[in-house]
Amino acid sequence: MPLSKRVIPCLDVDNGRVVKGIKFRGVKDAGDPVELAKTYCDQGADELVFLDITASKQDREIMKSMVRKVASVIDIPFTVGGGIKTLSDAREILLNGADKVSINTATVKTPKLVTDLMKIFGRQCVVVAIDVKRNYEVDEKNEKQTIMHGPERDFYFEVMIYGGSKGTGIDAIQWAKKVEELGAGEILLTSIDADGTKNGYDIELTNAICNSVRIPVIASGGCGSSDHMVEAFKKTDVDAVLAASIFHYDKLTLDKVKRYLAEKGIQTRL
Amino acid sequence: MTKIAIFDFGAGNLFNLHQSLLGNGAHSVDIIRSLRQLGNYDGLVLPGVGNFDSAISSMQKDSGLLNAAVDKGMPILGICLGLEMLFDKSEEGILEGLKVLDGDVLMLPRMKVKVPHIGWNNLRIVKTGSNLLKGIPQDSWVYFVHSYHIEPQDDKLIAAVTEYGSKLPVVIERSNLFGTQFHPEKSGKIGAQIMKNFVNICEKN
Secondary structure, three states, rough: OOOOEEEEEEEEEOOOOEEOOEEOOOOOOOOOHHHHHHHHHHHHOEEEEEEEEEEEEEHHHHHHHHHHHHHHHHHOEEEEEEOOOOOHHHHHHHHHOOOOEEOHHHHHHHHHHHHHHHHHHOOHEEEEEEEEEEEOOOOOOOOOOOEEEEEOOOEEEEEEEOOOOOEEEEEHHHHHHHHHHHOOOEEEEEEEOOOOOOOOOOHHHHHHHHOOOOOEEEEEOOOOOHHHHHHHHHOOOOOOOEOOOHHHHOOOOOHHHHHHHHHHOOOOOO | EEEEEEEEEOOHHHHHHHHHHOOOOOEEEEEOEEEEOHHHHOOOOOOOHHHHHHHHHHOOOOOHHHHHHHHHHEEEEEEHHHHOOOOOOOOOOOOOOOOOOOOEEEEEEOOOOOOOEEEEEEEEEEEOOOOOOOOOOOOEEEEEEOOOEEOOHHHHEEEEEEEEEEEEEEEEEEEOOEEOOHHHOHHHHHHHHHHHHHHHHHHOO
């Protein structure tokens, strides 16, 4: 049997509390990241991702203690991202028990951070998050843009920073290759175009990136049902899917989602 | 009282391993940076974080003590890099390995598979009566994160393999010397059972 495809719930954390409406039966405190992590872990999550959405200085201390508590109760890998700007930010998170750190804006600003982290902690600890949005202002003469032909207009995939709010002019396909060279162990690929739509993962983007690198890729943004996961796994070479909102209600638990994937012929850890 | 030592290569994150040993039956777990006090412990774990050359340099001065412990039959578990170090050499580094076991460590074939090998893969147990894999069902899922793999000279060491591009040896066992290419401390209930088995072996020894 080949490597299993991974299903990764994502928890947004603000001031040490999970935000967004999470309603689990049997969970006493729906905002407690430690309790939720345990629940997801018991339900069969393959990994967890925690995103610190505010990442203020004071918040970092809270995050550190959260990481330590989470690491004490779960025995599956977890990644922490959001606001990691320096080697020492990353080190603190890793030394407190996270398996990987996810870095995004900082990678664009200081690409060397990826290499430094890789040298100290190993490639497997470094997840580079790439947020991508289609940019229709293409420049035919710019060799750095990989021009994609849309049904109406041409575009290129642009790397976005600051939570998807600011463009960089960097071509995402080139950037993915670059971060692989720099030492990334995985790419967490979020489609800003698809994010929040619940219309499914961005298959075109996911394929473009998966076909350009030889490191694992995690697709994120747009998931509204288990069928969207099936679609992502069947139509692309993606290794894992990340989802937030679909797990936030008791209706769709991880074990149900994973059994469904298995029924559809996706290699799943059950 | 089962006392286990984790050797610290200086690369960080040993918290998970520490918790896992304590949660699976060890009474006390110390993180050590020298093998001189190894006699105080019932077992030793070589963790799976860091890179080859720096891990080797951190242990080189004590390699004689490690070999003596192996000869005495102390239970030793090498995880990922901690397993790779036991061999002669690795494509990851230029330094010689600890040469406790004969064989090399090679890069995974990037042309055939994605590297690193990250995620949950199946264990195919090939050795009957393995003490480390006692009670572990065939095809159990365990969590891998690695870019290199071991190539032991002696096939008889291999207790389990995993399919990733080719059949990779992922568990080795020679009397009380054990190694896993995957991370039992991150492999859910199956990993917990493997950790329990190791702690039991330490206790009985």
